[in-house]
Amino acid sequence: MKLKPFLIAAAFLAAPTAFAQSTHDAHGSHGAHMMADASAKPAAPTEGTVRKVDKAAGKITIAHGPLENLGMPSMTMAFRAGAPAMLDQVKAGDKIRFVAERVDGAFSVKQLEVVK
Missing domain, CATH: 2.40.50.320 (Copper binding periplasmic protein CusF)
Known part of the structure; x- marks a missing residue:
């Protein structure tokens, strides 16, 4: 039964990396979308x-x-x-x-x- 704590620990260690990658991808596409929106509308003086x-x-x-x-x-x-x-x-x-x-x-x- 010592394998169970090891698997739980491994899941917790891997989760931040997976989360960071998914949020990075989400922000990356959001940033590109925001840049496209900013260039699409005329800038106010x-x-x-x-x-x-x-x-x-x-x-x-x-x-x-x-x-x-x-x-x-x-x-x-x-x-x-x-x-x-x-x-x-x-x-x-x-x-x-x-x-x-x-x-x-x-x-x-x-x-x-x-x-x-």
Whole structure:
């Protein structure tokens, strides 16, 4: 009868691994579904303040509110300008409304409007 405790112990040891794999698979497909949903709907503009314009690097540093379409909280970060003309439209201190997306692995400003 010593085999019974061994089988019970083995079942308990194997259960977390099986559970982790099943939840990982579920989250993996859920994450892919969520990404598809986020890219399917248009992103809402977010308000921000331009902190820096780096024409040489083609980037705009923006202190911004949450970016719902990217699942990103409020922060300050540099974005690639989606078009070179954007770099001439803004200067440090400007209040803006913008749309950011992930393009080829980089966060990029796709739309930009200076708020008067």
